[in-house]
Amino acid sequence: MxxxxxxxxxxxxxxxxxxxxxxxxxxxxxxxxxxxxxxxxxxxxxxxxxxxxxxxxxxxxxxxxxxxxxxxxxxxxxxxxxxxxxxxxxxxxxxxxxxxxxxxxxxxxxxxxxxxxxxxxxxxxxxxxxxxxxxxxxxxxxxxxxxxxxxxxxxxxxxxxxxxxxxxxIESRLKHREALINHFKPRIGEFCKDCQSRLEKNPLRILDCKVDREHELMKTAPSILDYLxxxxxxxxxxxxxxxxxxxxxxxxxxxxxxxxxxxxxxxxxxxxxxxxxxxxxxxxxxxxxxxxxxxxxxxxxxxxxxxxxxxxxxxxxxxEQVEVAFDDQLDFYIVALGDKAKDYSVKLLADLRNNGFSADRDYLDRKMKAQLKSANRLNAKYTIIIGEDELEKGEVQVKNMESGEQKEVKLAEFIDVVQKWSNRKEK
CATH class of the missing domain: 3.30.930.10 (Bira Bifunctional Protein; Domain 2)
Incomplete structure (x- = not known):
């Protein structure tokens, strides 16, 4: 195959x-x-x-x-x-x-x-x-x-x-066509087979030939502008x-x-x-x-x-080495630690997406360090860190990946809080 x-x-x-x-x-x-x-x-x-x-x-x-x-x-x-x-x-x-x-x-x-x-x-x-x-x-x-x-x-x-x-x-092209035939016909045998077949069918196409473009008759061919x-x-x-x-x-x-x-x-x-x-x-x-x-x-x-x-x-x-900047930054990346946190992250991810944010999470069961590296590679604005301790407290850790600043946010208020952050950014 x-x-x-x-x-x-x-x-x-x-x-x-x-x-x-x-x-x-x-x-x-x-x-x-x-x-x-x-x-x-x-x-x-x-x-x-x-x-x-x-x-x-x-x-x-x-x-x-x-x-x-x-x-x-x-x-x-x-x-x-x-x-x-x-x-x-x-x-x-x-x-x-x-x-x-x-x-x-x-x-x-x-x-x-x-x-x-x-x-x-x-x-x-x-x-x-x-x-x-x-x-x-x-x-x-x-x-x-x-x-x-x-x-x-x-x-x-x-x-x-x-x-x-x-x-x-049409009138101009017919006059030019006749002039082209008269120009090329005496020496058409020196041109490629395509040009020879085009002489009577469409002599204008001879001028577009890539094979014979350096032939001397090309340089002296009648100009269409003289027949307009x-x-x-x-x-x-x-x-x-x-x-x-x-x-x-x-x-x-x-x-x-x-x-x-x-x-x-x-x-x-x-x-x-x-x-x-x-x-x-x-x-x-x-x-x-x-x-x-x-x-x-x-x-x-x-x-x-x-x-x-x-x-x-x-x-x-x-x-020309034109550089294009793409706005493909990820809004949130969820780092979930432990089975309960992973289960909860599925709903949290959906809540973020349903509210207009781009969001992703780890699907390879990696350790925290590897998940944070993934967030960096995906150019995430914020990383949400959630473990079993956070779940018990009803909160998550939100890290600003650019400044390194980290805040605790209540789960019950989380969507409202990040919406306000987003609105401030847009303004």
Whole structure:
């Protein structure tokens, strides 16, 4: 029996989970400020959802999906990204008819891609993303970008670079597509097989190739910005204007195309420039995907969003040596000595918890010294010492672990007394 964890996955142990929960709390607080609401979709969907939504020419669909047939012969896939599932749900549940528009959603959960595992990149990873559906206003593009940046800044990252581009509307992309085909076709045989197959299907994807990125034709490829029609130029100018108003620093990169077929108009990436972060610097990517809702059978509905990996975010925090202080102090630890004291400690423990305190006790029948060491390791504020003598007197010894001060407290008054201590601390 193979009892090792599958390659490309990880166990997130309790000490690490504290950081994950801290990040998740920050993210939820930010999305609440921006009025994005959580949506939860299935971990697996019909394979066609991703083939149509993500695009047949993408690496995700061609190489990275975990697909299988269920017992009914249906083709299913573990979700490799979140947008396609959200758009499917948007259409299926007729959210386009909701009176409050645009629909602003976020998701957070595991995604699955079969790719080479490396630092901060796993085959099962947790992705957070937002989707704003129903508005073609460039101001919401700026809002989505600002939201993504705020997440990274809130967790303490400083070495951030925002790169933006415009892929234009359909008319602009068709003209650029023709120019790309004419540019690459005479020497397409010098490129990888993936690029050769993409030449006619989606030549824009050639610009995103990792194998041939140093080829000289890549450096001289026609820029999409030279093929933007007037409407697309004005749209991109407005997005930049709003980012400027928000004080968001950015760089325009005409080669930024992203790895998914559904993007048009605004695209963006946030990258880390932290020393030692690694060769792959991208933290987050997103953009506008007008037309995707129609692809799923819904009405004409513009949309924009982004997605980020929590694992990559944590890797960036480690590279920048961001320190996080967790408030995980234990309120009370009960040191019980003798059988009667142990029996009584069960009820005392429940009383403390029922009154809102965090509390624990020894379950290994250890001596007093070992129990006090355990209280220290658990970072207890107070230790309650109770033995048979204390029970006979109807009192307990309460030790302040920080000051070392120890007091006798009557059992009958114990909860009221510690509640008053707690109230004084809060004030």
């Amino acid at each position: 193979n009892v090792k964890i599958p390659r490309g996955t990880q166990d997130i142990l309790p000490e690490q989970v504290k950081l994950w929960q801290w990040i998740e709390d920050k993210v939820r607080h930010i999305t609440k400020k921006y009025r994005y609401e959580e949506i939860r979709t299935p971990i697996f969907e019909h394979t066609e959802i991703f083939q149509r939504g993500v695009g047949d020419t993408t690496d995700i669909v061609q190489k990275e999906m975990y697909s299988f047939q269920d017992r009914g012969g249906r083709d299913l896939t573990l979700r490799p990204e979140g947008t396609a599932s959200v758009v499917r749900s948007f259409v299926e549940n007729k959210m386009f008819g909701h009176p409050n528009q645009p629909i602003k959603l976020y998701y957070m959960g595991p995604m699955f891609r079969y790719e080479r595992p490396q630092s901060g990149r796993y085959r099962q990873f947790v992705q957070f993303g937002v989707e704003a559906l129903g508005s073609a206003d460039p101001a919401i593009d700026a809002e989505v970008i600002a939201l993504a940046l705020e997440i990274y800044q809130t967790v303490g990252l400083k070495n951030l670079n925002l790169v933006i581009n415009s892929l234009g509307d 029609n007037e409407e697309s130029q004005e749209y991109f100018a407005k997005v930049r204007q709003y980012l400027d108003q928000l004080g968001v620093e950015y760089t325009v990169d005409p080669t930024l195309v992203r790895g998914l077929d559904y993007y048009n108009q605004t695209t963006f990436e946030i990258m880390s420039s932290a020393p030692g972060f690694g060769a792959i610097t991208t933290l987050c990517g997103g953009g506008r995907y007008n037309g995707l809702v129609e692809e799923f059978g819904g009405p004409e509905t513009p949309g924009i969003g982004f997605a980020l990996s929590i694992e990559r975010l944590i890797a960036a925090m480690e590279a």
